[in-house]
Amino acid sequence: DLTENPLTTLPNGSFLGFTYLQRLAVPLALECPGGSDAWQEVTVDGSSRLCQGQRNPCNGSAELAWPCPENSVCAPDGPGIIQCLCDSPFHGYKCLREGTFPVLLFSGVLGTATVSLSLLLWGTQRRKARIP
16 A cells, blocks of 8 residues: 555556565556556545556567567566566577576686686785785
8 A cells, every 4th residue: 555655656666576466556646557457457546546456468468569589488577567588498698598507617617717816816916915
């Protein structure tokens, strides 16, 4: 219930991730987050607007402005908000990489670089750290 809050607008992303939100009361001056199309029922009651029954934007017949790329599926991420999740085994930018993330190779290169740089700095800087 946000009816007593002095809101003039709802900040973008305020309801990001609120996929289980089913009832929301907002001041009469505000629209329901995601617009009236994101809710099954929008009613006005006195000085508040009641938004009920969040719709899944992925099931709608309306054409999405930014459809999900190939190898991904649409998933709701709040009222009127969608996210694109990569199908298994795809990952990465626009779900173009197939397989799993190379964790062992990534960790090995990062660990080797860290140890090498640490040894180099220890070897070149230890003479400056001598106690007089």
